[in-house]
Amino acid sequence: MGTIEGFLYGLELALTPEYILAAFVGALAGTIIGILPGLGPVAGAALLLPLTFAYEPTIGMIMIASIYIATQFGGSMTSVLLNIPGDAQSVAATFDGYPMMQKGRGGAALTIMMLGAFISGIIGLIFLLLVVPLAGGIAIAFGPAEFFALTAGGLIVLARISGGSLGGGLLPMIIGVALATVGIEDSRSYSRYTFGNLDLSLGVSLAAVAVGLYGLSELVFMLTSDRQKTGPIKLRARELLPTKREFRDALPAWLRGSPIGFGFGVIPGPAAALSTFASYRIEQSVSRNRKKFGTGAVEGLAGPEAANSSATIGSIVPVLMLGLPFSATLALMLSAMQVQGIQPGPLLSEQHPDIFWAVIASVLVANVILLLTNLPLIGMWIKLLQTPTKYMVPFIIILAMIGAYSIASNFIDIYVVLAAGVLGYFLRILGFSPASLLVGLVLGPMIEKYFVQGMVTYQGDLAMMFTASGISIGIWAVVILALFAGLAAPLWRRLRGNTADERIEIPEDIKEEVKK
Amino acid sequence: MTQIKNASQGSGLTTLPNDPKRFGQLIFGGIFLMAFIGYYSMARGMPPGSLESPGPGMFPTWVGLGGIVISLIVIVESLLNKGESGEIGFPKGHDLKVALIFTATLVGYILVLPYLGMMASSVLYAITFLRFGSTTSWPRSIIVGGLIGAILTLFFSSVLGLPLPRGVVF
Numbered sequence: 001m002g003t004i005e006g007f008l009y010g011l012e013l014a015l016t017p018e019y020i021l022a023a024f025v026g027a028l029a030g031t032i033i034g035i036l037p038g039l040g041p042v043a044g045a046a047l048l049l050p051l052t053f054a055y056e057p058t059i060g061m062i063m064i065a066s067i068y069i070a071t072q073f074g075g076s077m078t079s080v081l082l083n084i085p086g087d088a089q090s091v092a093a094t095f096d097g098y099p100m101m102q103k104g105r106g107g108a109a110l111t112i113m114m115l116g117a118f119i120s121g122i123i124g125l126i127f128l129l130l131v132v133p134l135a136g137g138i139a140i141a142f143g144p145a146e147f148f149a150l151t152a153g154g155l156i157v158l159a160r161i162s163g164g165s166l167g168g169g170l171l172p173m174i175i176g177v178a179l180a181t182v183g184i185e186d187s188r189s190y191s192r193y194t195f196g197n198l199d200l201s202l203g204v205s206l207a208a209v210a211v212g213l214y215g216l217s218e219l220v221f222m223l224t225s226d227r228q229k230t231g232p233i234k235l236r237a238r239e240l241l242p243t244k245r246e247f248r249d250a251l252p253a254w255l256r257g258s259p260i261g262f263g264f265g266v267i268p269g270p271a272a273a274l275s276t277f278a279s280y281r282i283e284q285s286v287s288r289n290r291k292k293f294g295t296g297a298v299e300g301l302a303g304p305e306a307a308n309s310s311a312t313i314g315s316i317v318p319v320l321m322l323g324l325p326f327s328a329t330l331a332l333m334l335s336a337m338q339v340q341g342i343q344p345g346p347l348l349s350e351q352h353p354d355i356f357w358a359v360i361a362s363v364l365v366a367n368v369i370l371l372l373t374n375l376p377l378i379g380m381w382i383k384l385l386q387t388p389t390k391y392m393v394p395f396i397i398i399l400a401m402i403g404a405y406s407i408a409s410n411f412i413d414i415y416v417v418l419a420a421g422v423l424g425y426f427l428r429i430l431g432f433s434p435a436s437l438l439v440g441l442v443l444g445p446m447i448e449k450y451f452v453q454g455m456v457t458y459q460g461d462l463a464m465m466f467t468a469s470g471i472s473i474g475i476w477a478v479v480i481l482a483l484f485a486g487l488a489a490p491l492w493r494r495l496r497g498n499t500a501d502e503r504i505e506i507p508e509d510i511k512e513e514v515k516k
Numbered sequence: 517m518t519q520i521k522n523a524s525q526g527s528g529l530t531t532l533p534n535d536p537k538r539f540g541q542l543i544f545g546g547i548f549l550m551a552f553i554g555y556y557s558m559a560r561g562m563p564p565g566s567l568e569s570p571g572p573g574m575f576p577t578w579v580g581l582g583g584i585v586i587s588l589i590v591i592v593e594s595l596l597n598k599g600e601s602g603e604i605g606f607p608k609g610h611d612l613k614v615a616l617i618f619t620a621t622l623v624g625y626i627l628v629l630p631y632l633g634m635m636a637s638s639v640l641y642a643i644t645f646l647r648f649g650s651t652t653s654w655p656r657s658i659i660v661g662g663l664i665g666a667i668l669t670l671f672f673s674s675v676l677g678l679p680l681p682r683g684v685v686f
Contacts, residue, residue, distance in 0.1 A: 165598055179574075394642035
């Protein structure tokens with residue numbers, strides 16, 4: 001099936017009432033969890049994912065894709081309204097979005113953000129359709145050594161980028177990979193690290209770990225910080241309309257941000273967050289209003305938000321085509337696919353064209369739904385943002401327990417939530433990155449699978465795992481560079497004798513948010 | 517604590533006992549060093565197979581070794597002041613009280629869940645948290661907590677049809 005033909009087939013499926021409803025529910029739920037105080041996109045998505053397992057795979061997948069897109073968007077709304085980014089990729093929206101809010105242009109900022117997300121979502125989708133045949137071709141050329149390099153190497157690079165120091169980045173990653181070895185081993189049905197407990201035979205549930213790691217620990221931070229003291233937010237309906245000048249400033253920024261975001265999205269790593277900062281920097285250098293940056297420049301909000309939306313769509317490519325997630329939310333998405341009995345990879349579009357194309361087309365449907373529903377519902381979102389913490393906590397905890405139990409109707413997942421919550425709290429206060437733990441938990445079994453396949457294929461030649469082809473050599477070279485570039489950087493700075501730092505000034509609390 | 521510096525600034529002025537984050541990382545590294553030594557020992561007891569045909573013990577052995585090396589790197593980084601550095605934002609005073617109530621009510625909730633079932637334990641948890649974790653009065657806690665617990669449980673069990681644990685009463 002050709003790309004256009006496939007997309008039209010997917011669109012036909014996605015426009016059936018039950019699939020539109022699935023996209024609508026996903027978009028609505030995703031926006032709510034994206035903006036809900038104390039429930040970031042990862043924890044929120046983790047809470048909702050077990051609930052999608054009750055439906056047929058295509059409906060479940062459409063809901064998951066819609067939740068994923070909407071959570072990213074919901075996270076940016078809190079950046080503009082409260083100066084609290086929902087996640088790392090929403091940080092850039094605080095730079096100029098919140099100053100716009102302070103100047104009484106918060107409504108216009110939200111509209112610019114929503115329109116930008118829609119336009120860049122469409123542009124991202126066009127890029128996605130162009131990339132799908134290429135990605136499929138490349139992926140088919142991959143053997144076990146290349147997949148091993150991509151999974152193991154990609155994980156190491158992600159861990160290195162997310163963490164501050166070498167050990168600080170790698171420790172959560174190896175904990176995640178170690179947790180992934182718990183349960184029955186596939187090839188010989190050997191029980192590993194279950195300590196005779198049958199409940200552990202199925203392994204450690206990713207959703208339970210994500211809820212604990214992000215949800216529980218975030219609740220403790222929320223209860224013990226000033227975040228719960230949210231002042232009144234006032235937005236009038238007429239403020240939602242951008243002025244002609246604001247629109248004129250936003251348009252080129254949307255068009256610049258979209259390809260930047262998509263480009264970052266398809267690269268393994270914390271793509272969306274990096275793309276927003278790259279876009280902000282580019283806008284800062286090309287804008288006519290560069291002096292306004294940081295004080296409410298429209299381009300400073302429109303560019304990064306377009307990049308964010310486009311990167312979100314771009315990052316679906318490695319998941320669908322290679323089965324490789326490189327963020328915590330995408331790791332959850334992949335895990336949900338596997339629960340539904342779908343193995344993403346180069347053959348997905350051949351084996352399950354209905355699911356593959358319906359999911360891609362539902363990205364368009366979800367974007368339209370987000371645009372149509374979010375502006376009229378802005379008042380409701382603001383009210384939701386101001387829900388007192390004391391009511392949110394029991395609501396979120398009960399939801400977490402229901403979600404965790406419903407994964408496998410087993411109490412072990414509830415205990416895992418608690419244990420992961422304690423671990424997540426200490427990881428975060430000590431400056432480690434929980435994201436690499438979660439991705440390690442998903443990629444761990446894949447790394448083992450490709451390692452075993454590779455060793456069998458290359459008859460035990462370990463060197464071949466790293467040097468089987470130019471692709472694997474290239475990937476490992478990038479890994480080595482990522483691992484040790486940090487050590488070389490101070491030396492390089494000293495040689496240049498240059499200590500001047502032209503980076504964007506980011507407040508300390510925002511830096512903490514990026515680390516999460 | 518004014519001498520505490522950021523990781524990237526590296527002047528090495530702060531001593532380890534005066535730097536809670538570094539000290540915490542040292543302890544964290546130590547705990548996981550022990551854990552990975554245990555993990556590695558258990559992996560050695562699994563069938564390793566051969567390089568041509570790896571067994572279930574081979575991958576965990578590599579992971580265990582990696583874990584030991586990485587834990588040692590964390591320990592060395594904290595000793596040499598190469599990692600994160602600074603204060604730890606542990607809750608204090610009223611915040612500590614709230615955090616402890618949150619933890620205690622959550623642990624209590626999880627402990628009674630298998631016996632009371634999802635509905636009764638959720639209602640009980642929501643009421644207890646609202647009453648003791650905030651300044652909400654008893655009547656309001658009972659009404660709001662009861663509603664939150666009951667509505668959520670009923671929605672997921674009756675409307676969405678999720679199988680939730682039943683207790684001795686519900």
